[in-house]
Amino acid sequence: MAPTTTMSMMMDSPSDLQEFVMIQGNGVKGLYEMGLKTLPKQYIQPLEERMSMTNNKVVPQESIPIIDMSNNNNCEEVEDAICDAAEKWGFFQVINHGVPIQVLENVKDATYRFYELPAEEKVKYTKENSESKHVRYGSSFNPDAEKALEWKDYLSLFYVSDDEAIATWPHPCRDEALEYMKKSEALIKRLLNILMKRLNVSEIDETKEAFLMGSRRINLNYYPVCPNHDLTVAIGRHSDVSTLTVLLQDQTGGLFVRTEDRRGWIHVPPIPEALVINIGDALQIMSNGRYKSIEHRVTANGSKTRVSVPIFVNPRPSDVIGPFLEVLASGEKAKYKDVLYSDYVKHFFRKAHDGKMTIEYAKIS
Ligand SMILES: O=C(O)CCC(=O)C(=O)O
Numbered sequence: 001m002a003p004t005t006t007m008s009m010m011m012d013s014p015s016d017l018q019e020f021v022m023i024q025g026n027g028v029k030g031l032y033e034m035g036l037k038t039l040p041k042q043y044i045q046p047l048e049e050r051m052s053m054t055n056n057k058v059v060p061q062e063s064i065p066i067i068d069m070s071n072n073n074n075c076e077e078v079e080d081a082i083c084d085a086a087e088k089w090g091f092f093q094v095i096n097h098g099v100p101i102q103v104l105e106n107v108k109d110a111t112y113r114f115y116e117l118p119a120e121e122k123v124k125y126t127k128e129n130s131e132s133k134h135v136r137y138g139s140s141f142n143p144d145a146e147k148a149l150e151w152k153d154y155l156s157l158f159y160v161s162d163d164e165a166i167a168t169w170p171h172p173c174r175d176e177a178l179e180y181m182k183k184s185e186a187l188i189k190r191l192l193n194i195l196m197k198r199l200n201v202s203e204i205d206e207t208k209e210a211f212l213m214g215s216r217r218i219n220l221n222y223y224p225v226c227p228n229h230d231l232t233v234a235i236g237r238h239s240d241v242s243t244l245t246v247l248l249q250d251q252t253g254g255l256f257v258r259t260e261d262r263r264g265w266i267h268v269p270p271i272p273e274a275l276v277i278n279i280g281d282a283l284q285i286m287s288n289g290r291y292k293s294i295e296h297r298v299t300a301n302g303s304k305t306r307v308s309v310p311i312f313v314n315p316r317p318s319d320v321i322g323p324f325l326e327v328l329a330s331g332e333k334a335k336y337k338d339v340l341y342s343d344y345v346k347h348f349f350r351k352a353h354d355g356k357m358t359i360e361y362a363k364i365s
C-alpha cells in the first residue's frame, strides 16, 4: 500500500493507527518516517496540558542547581548542596560525577541503534510478544488508560542479574545499557549515602540498601520529530516512583520541572557530560516528605529527535516501604503509611500520567 494511502487511513481510524504504532511496532518513529505533516487527533492533548498555555508559564530566570562532585571539592559543601537541592527542588544536575563520558556516549548511540532496527525486530519486545517480562518495547505511556497519547517510544529493561540481561536484553543496546548501569553504581551509592546522613541514617546496612536500591530499571526513550508539536507532549506531567533517578539527556532540551510554588515550569538545560538526578516518590515516602519528588514533563520537538536514558533506582518489588524510623525518632508524625512497593508501582502504571497524584496512594489522610 502506498504510504499516503496508509497515512490517510490512519489519520481517520484510531484502530489503524494503534495497529501501525503499537501492534506492528512502528512506534511514533514510524509515523514520523512516513512524512506525517499533521498530528493525528489521538495525540492532541487537552489545552491545560500544553506547554504553550498561560497556566504553564516557563520561568526563564530560575534554574535547578548544578553540583560539581569532583573529589577535590570541599566534601561538606557538596553534601549540603545535594541535600538542599533534594529538599527544595527534588532535581539537580551533577558534573564530574565519575561515570565515564564514553559510557554515556555509548548508551546514547546504542539507543539509536535499537530504534533503527526494523519494526519486525522491535515488535518482538512488545508486551504481547516479549519472551521476558523484564524487557518491554512500547509507545506512549499507558495507551489503554490515556485520553490523549504521548509522542514517545521506549524500551524498558528491568535488571535482575547480568546473566538474565545478557540472555534477554536486545543485542544492539544490551552491553552499553549494562555498562551504564554498572558504571553509575558508585555515583548512586555516593548520592544515597549523602542523602541518608541528613536523615540521621548513618550506615546503609543490607536491609536499607535493599529499600533504597534493591532493583533498577533502565529506559531508552526515543522522541522523534513531531508535527504540530505544540498540541501534544512527549511525556505528560508525572513524578517518578523511584528512590532516585539518574537521567542522561542529549543536547536537544525539552525537560521541564515544576517550580516550588507550582505556578510555573523550569527548563532543565542540557549540559554536556552532566547527569540529571531527581528524587522519586519512594524516597519522598521514606524521608517522610523531607526530600521532594517533583513533577516533570517533556515537550515534543518540531525539528529535532531527542533521546534520554533514565536509570530508575528502586526498592525491590517485595519491599514494604514507609517513613524510616530514624526520621520519625524525633517524634515527627508519619505522613505516609507502609505500602508494598509492587502495589505502589502497579498503581502508577494502571493510570495515565497525572502529575503528583500517585503519592496520594500512600498518604495518611
Ligand atoms: O526524557 C526525559 O528527560 C525525562 C524522562 C522521564 O521523566 C521518565 O522517563 O520518567
Ligand SMILES: [Fe+2]
Pocket (backbone or CB within 6 Å): 238, 239, 240, 296
Ligand atoms: Fe520521569
